[in-house]
Amino acid sequence: MTASTLADTLARLRRGAGPWLVAHASVERTTRVTPPHRHAEGQLFGAARGVLTVGTDAGLWVVPASHAVWVPPQHRHSLRSHGAFDGSSVYVAERACAALPAAACAIRCSGLLRAAIARAATWDGQALDAARQRVADVLVDEIRAAPPEPLGLPLPADPRLMRIARALLDDLADSRGLAEWAGFGALSARTLSRRFAAETGFTFADWRQRARLMRAVEMLAAGTPVTTIALGLGYDNVSAFIAMFRRAHGVTPARYIASRSAHD
DSSP states (O other): OHHHHHHHHHHHHHOOOSOOOEEEEEEESOOOOEEEEEEEEEEEEEEEEEEEEEESSSEEEEEEETTTEEEETTOOOOEEEEEEEEEEEEEEEEEGOTTSSSOOOEEEOOHHHHHHHHHHTSTTTTOOHHHHHHHHHHHHHHHHHOOOOOOEOOOOOOOOHHHHHHHHHHTTTOEEEEEEHHTTTSSSSHHHHHHHHHHHHSSSHHHHHHHHHHHHHHHHHOOHHHHHHHHTTTOHHHHHHHHHHHHHHHSSSHHHHHHHHHHH
């Protein structure tokens, strides 16, 4: 489906004059960046190859090819790919999203879901006849039935905590401790520690490490050397970074990206 065909099909969907489910596959050889936006349809982002970052007001997800991210209707979101990327988007009309997750989440792509998306991507904006309707129903059922996967990085709601979180994400090599970040956010260290855990589900230190791990996966997918990643994330030496990565993923960064390439 060309970009113009997709735009026309989505315009018809929004008027209630087209199919209620639209799937689109794309091949990206350069980085794809889509700024924050929202629309009336729910959207499922998936990949056959590469790594994708999806952001919402509530969190970030770094998604390998084995998973997809569901974003409900009217939720503001952004998108960025890392390295070569073969992906797909499924748009579901708002009226068909009642039984689907009400919050953005990552899900593991079953073989059936992948097959249904691949089939739907060949429809080229055509109306849903009886056979296509059955595939569309299966696709939506697979999204509904898939349990959320813990791949995301929740963002706090408190404006002071959000300011700290955004500053950290802008410079993950920043080595300031809890007390210094509390001063930056104009709150006490105790309040920062307590509220950060309450709003994100992670301690401040665990959240920062999770953010660094997610950025490392993005950089690995883009082909960044491990030494550059380690120093860019604030580690004193490469060995410390590799040890942290191995504890989290069970393999070294080099083996991780090799396994992802084999999967792709």
